Amino acid sequence: MRNIAVKVSYDGSKFNGFQTQPYGRTVQDEIEKVLRKITKESTDIHASGRTDAGVHATGQVFHFFTNSSIPVERIPIALNTILPKDIVILTAVEVDERFHARHSALRKTYRYTIDTGKFPAVLGRQYRLHHPQSLNFVAMQEGLAYIVGEHDFTSYTSTRSTKAHHVRTIYEAKLESEGLFWHLTVTGNGFTYNMVRTIMGTLLWVGQGKKQPIDIKHILERCDRSLAGPTALAHGLVLAEVAYDIQI
CATH class of the missing domain: 3.30.70.660 (Pseudouridine synthase I, catalytic domain, C-terminal subdomain)
Structure with missing residues (x-):
């Protein structure tokens, strides 16, 4: 099992926040939907924190666990090819299994x-x-x-x-x-x-x-x-x- 940390930017104008909500479009839902397509796994992401509806990000970070063998340097390309234009993946790195986007933040x-x-x-x-x-x-x-x-x-x-x-x-x-x-x-x-x-x-x-x-x-x-x-x-x-x- 690999732990992948990802930096993402997004225009929050048309999102009901980052975190999954019972209604409305969210950044988390869009990313998880695409991750499931490229990894063929039921993948959940864990962010450094939530941002509210309408708030933007140039340096949000999330991590996810995967058994996929996709090279880490290819993950941003694969995600950006499918994601909507108001979300852009900037970087992805493989990290220690103990890394957590929220708990490890300084x-x-x-x-x-x-x-x-x-x-x-x-x-x-x-x-x-x-x-x-x-x-x-x-x-x-x-x-x-x-x-x-x-x-x-x-x-x-x-x-x-x-x-x-x-x-x-x-x-x-x-x-x-x-x-x-x-x-x-x-x-x-x-x-x-x-x-x-x-x-x-x-x-x-x-x-x-x-x-x-x-x-x-x-x-x-x-x-x-x-x-x-x-x-x-x-x-x-x-x-x-x-x-x-x-x-x-």
């Missing part, structure tokens, strides 16, 4: 992009939140600094979360401008349900002057979701990278 990086132009840039707008109102970039940067470190992120987590706790460690959080496009990039050991989108929604409050930068810290400490800002729309979010102690 850190994840998400990126959220907003378009601050008066009118939305038409090309690529499905990957950016358009926010034409004036924002205070410096204040947003200042507020963002308070989420770095180990914290209980209950205030920035959906009330629908089923996790036992919401303690996570953020290694790096930055806001950078690329002309009219502003990119929030957050790297941590894990993320709770809607965490990055809620942080983005609260930062927008800070940028609009509805909250002060220090309020990001105060909201964090209160562990009360009702104090944080709205959950930013899904289409601006991308799972950019999942890092391991091996190269995938």
